[in-house]
Amino acid sequence: MMRILAMLLLLGSVAAQAVIETYEFSSPELEERYQQLSAELRCPTCQNQTIADSNSLISQDLRKLLYEQLEAGKSDDEILAYLVERYGEFVRYRPDYDGATRILWLAPVGLLLLGVLIVFFVMRGRRPEAAGEENVLDTAQQERLDELLKQAEQDK
Amino acid sequence: MPARLKLFLPLILFVVLAGFLMRGLQLDPTALPSALIDQPLPAFSLTVLGSEKAIAREGVIGEVALFNVWATWCVSCRVEHPYLNKLSEAGVPIYGINYKDDDAAAVQWLEKLGDPYVLSIADRDGDLGLDLGVYGAPETYLVDAQGVVRYRHAGVVDERVWTTILEPIYRELGGEGGPG
């Protein structure tokens, strides 16, 4: 029976494309905010789709809700809070900067700093005066090379 | 030999990652817990399906009960309906939330297939459904005697779901009745 449900969900996602809503907005700014927000909210039932892209029932409802709340003069934060209260953090494609998600947002900066630091220490370890040694083998290496050359001759 | 140890770092990171991936295989990424867990059932003011009688939050809490979101347009609801009848017969109180439905069709459905519900709340515009965070029918909420939501099951309730998932929580909360 779960399989039936899964199949229904699957069919839903196959047919779900090019959803076009024709809400009439009272101002172009509201329309822009609608487009922006609907592209940042995740459809709770779909396989990783925004409510703007999904044709599922819940996405239709959420788009309508979004439209109504925007027209009612609600701010983006209020609308997001309203939805998170009901559907959880899951609905936000732009994770909040709070708690564990701080790590997520800070990770790139942290990694970059770490990378630069490592490079810095590696570079400091290299003596710039060694810059002339390129392609010069030391005696031990030279001996080994000669030995290998000889060996290769014998192999033929 | 600290220089050599440093080279083990990628391996260690990979092992940690593999551990998480292993754990990930046992998780269901599509399972979405309700944001209402351990929150009070939202307040509402609607009518009882099939009558003009007003019903509010106070009218449905007071005992451990199931709240089942259903609709006549929902294919899987028909699948789970016989089992809900069985649960209801065995003494489990079930409240229906008739979600975004046509009243006449819903009443007719209950007449034809049997009515497992103590009563059905007619949520014609899906307002209660929205406050509950419903994302598709059927969904079943387990609410305790104080009116706090304890669990939400999305999808069909059948014998397996009841005995393995819902019943243990139901018993723990002090719920009575039920088959077996």
Next chain:
Amino acid sequence: MIPELGHFAQIIGLAMAIALTLIPAWGAWRGNRAAMQLGPGLASGMTVLVLLSFVCLSISFVQDDFSVALVANNSNTLLPMVYKLCAVFGNHEGSMLLWSLILCLWTLAVAVFSPSLPLIFQVRVLSVMGSVAVGFLSFSLFTSNPFARLLPGIPAEGSDLNPLLQDPGMIIHPPLLYIGYAGFSVAFAFAIAALLGGRLDAAWARWSRPWTNVAWAFLSLGIMLGSWWAYYELGWGGWWFWDPVENASFMPWLAGTALIHSLAVTEKRGLFKSWTVLLAIFAFSLSLLGTFLVRSGVITSVHAFANDPERGVFILVFLAIVVGGSLTLYALRAPAVASRVGFSWISRESLLLLNNVVFLVATLTVLFGTLFPLLMDALGGGKYSVGPPYFNAVFVPLMALLVPFMGIGPLSRWKKDTTSRWRQELLLPLSAAVICAVTLPLVHGEYNLWVALAVLLAGWLVFGLARDLWNRINTASDFKRGVRRLPASYWGMVVAHLGFAACIVGVVATSQYSIERDLKMKPGETEELAGYEFRFVEVAPVRGPNFVADEARFEVVRAGEFVANLAPQKRRYLAGGSIMTEAAIAPGLFRDLYVAMGEPIGNDGSWAVRLHYKPMVRWMWLGAILMAVGGFCTVADKRYRSQRRSVTAGVKGAEYAG
């Protein structure tokens, strides 16, 4: 009979792969020349058998043999022939067989095109690739058999191939992507062979470099096609969604980009040896990880394959063996002491090092973002989503950070350069870039700071390259000679960097200047968008080979002049009944016009219609193609060709016998 033949060929192919893994490797270990010489033969045998197996599967599709479960589930008699062939790999089982086949073809290519490699080294490479093939072939055979029969209840008709996949782009997108993924196995195998041999040096980097560049170029093309396909096929005009499946292909690309730059330093200067080896392992590991993510169901994605935890366990074990094993080998064998070859802060080496840092950070960021929901879930921290807003916010600044240094790179000298020389060389390119950044966005009318910044960065790259080209050509006696004197790999770099510049401009211009409007329109009505008038002429029913559709006709006029006729469709596929939107696009180098149909509204013949104006969106894909061309160019370089021809490699051979 044919499916059984295919199945049988696949089993023998697996046996060959096992033999390829074991026998030559044993020979290399014991110094048994006869066993080593079996390598190329086994590689060819394995490839021929897997090819036979793939051909058998294709024949089953062509012949509508619905007794094969895979055919019945993914194809039907109405499906046009070309899509029947597409359907062979438009599903989990078939695509795994294609993956294996492409891996085999790479293995064969290594066996055929590198006779000048020292035998012991070549044999180790082949063995490593054989072991990867063992993993993929047994995965296919044991968990996702493409030849499973539906007996005795053979269906009279099959179900449909997902209509989204019934598209020319889908014919070549998956193979190109897999050629890229599997191609990184060559770089990986070279790295492992070098580690096994115990000596990492410039020769290893030189051998591995052309293979890596080609794999990277294929992957670039594959990703580009995927993006292009999403743009016109999904009907909402987007071209990149940061879906886990896309990230799975993007991560190896990013790591591969770091790898090809680091390989350049290792080859030319003998530096970063163990780092380059690690990157080679990393790039291929990410290819495998992508396979795991897409096919195991640990992460939700729009276009994931059917999820099956059992398959997930198999790939994870395989991943643990390949990646865990190679990282262990790395930890034990990689040189622990950094080479003593030095270079100054102001040098090409340090710029390339910076490139590596940025690309690695980008890769890890995408990896972390993709896995973050999984990590939180595993730690019991709740359900989270990480989507485009996050990835764009972190990825764009990283790339913007890269470009200023990328512009200096080609002009700078190895080992030691001076800032005064940089200033002197780059003052002119910088001025030219600034002039472009100030003026070019004005062409569009409305001045946009982001676009100006993008033009500045792109101009910095382009004029920097121009300056470098001029310098190099100018030192020759005449122009023609100067051009001819430059090696192919240099031209490859120039073209690829130009491609990157085109991408920057395309991505920023299209995200800043695009206009999208969702409207209710009825035949006869006209809507204006960015100076273009879209007239909705009519809707008429049409019939395709396996679908029926409502086709709308739009006439686009600009300032009284006819621009284009657009005919978007709303299709219903007969076999599965799925509804599809087929967008109509008037492409152009500087702008695309895009119309998609939604649902009919009301009874007066109105439709929901989406109109898009997308300036310079093609520059992005053009840029990706240029990058790929650049990658292919490097193979034509003389020093790699001579490597293939001449057999003066006795010394090298002995070296690697260590």
